[in-house]
Amino acid sequence: DAGITQSPRHKVTETGTPVTLRCHQTENHRYMYWYRQDPGHGLRLIHYSYGVKDTDKGEVSDGYSVSRSKTEDFLLTLESATSSQTSVYFCAISDRGAGGSTDTQYFGPGTRLTVL
């Protein structure tokens, strides 16, 4: 998984509780992404980061926030979880923008989140 870990790998929580998912990389890649994956949909981008403290919204950002205080860590927070946020969440990294840059994204193992 290209030096990417996600924690926790599984979580069950209740509606209205805050949840934070963590993505950690050891590749020193500049770009990091959070996606969700649901039946009938392709991977959908929630938020992404193009550097420390530099983030931007994706297509399904409502109800989610992110933070990146270090190159290696990208946090996804659900301030008040809802049942519609039950999903599998994937983190990805990319070395886009570096010398010899590539647009390839490499994915972590995923976090399965269930909101009851």
Place this chain on the structure above:
Amino acid sequence: GESVGLHLPTLSVQEGDNSIINCAYSNSASDYFIWYKQESGKGPQFIIDIRSNMDKRQGQRVTVLLNKTVKHLSLQIAATQPGDSAVYFCAEKFNTDKLIFGTGTRLQVFP
């Protein structure tokens, strides 16, 4: 196992045969394309990529073909093996930092 992809199109092939998985992409201005493989319970795994200035690119047992005229991408897997069973999906990029992903095709390999 994963519930993702319950209603995906499925391609069934016999072990040893060649597989061809197709993808129609959305934007004629897309300049970069990737194929990913996703096994049950795992994250997507990069297989091969191609830029729009190429028509064909080969890897180990895999070939990607790009037809820009009809906005079509295909992944060919030679001598398909049981370990190739997975969901395969394509992604495209145009003029942004972001990839747009297809919903995928399930490949089933039977003996």
